[in-house]
Amino acid sequence: MVKWARLRLSWLSAYEGSNPSSRINMKKLSKTEAKEKIEDFFKKIKNKSPKEVRKIKKLAMAYNIPLKIKRKLFCKKCLNPFFGNEKTRIKNGIKSIICEKCSYINRWKISN
Numbered sequence: 001m002v003k004w005a006r007l008r009l010s011w012l013s014a015y016e017g018s019n020p021s022s023r024i025n026m027k028k029l030s031k032t033e034a035k036e037k038i039e040d041f042f043k044k045i046k047n048k049s050p051k052e053v054r055k056i057k058k059l060a061m062a063y064n065i066p067l068k069i070k071r072k073l074f075c076k077k078c079l080n081p082f083f084g085n086e087k088t089r090i091k092n093g094i095k096s097i098i099c100e101k102c103s104y105i106n107r108w109k110i111s112n
């Protein structure tokens with residue numbers, strides 16, 4: 001959490017230069033920076049809260065960045081990140097992961 005805030009501040013000050021304390025607005029990021037932020041976030045997804053997942057999803061949407069495979073790292077319904085010990089099943093080319101928190105069955109088509 002602290003790290004995140006600090007990261008955002010450093011971005012902000014790089015962008016706003018003179019007054020980093022003014023309006024915290026993620027829209028000041030360039031698309032590349034937003035992408036980097038998202039990549040970074042998903043590297044540490046297991047320590048994140050659903051609230052933060054929602055935030056990063058919003059960011060991705062705002063910048064039109066497809067999450068692709070990263071969407072499979074958290075529950076579609078409650079946004080809790082998966083830890084890898086959830087029940088997983090593969091049937092007819094569909095992979096299902098049952099969320100431990102809300103018991104929602106997340107399903108994805110397996111490509112090829």
Ligand SMILES: [Zn+2]
Pocket residue numbers: 075076077078079080099100101102103104
């Ligand atoms: Zn869930």
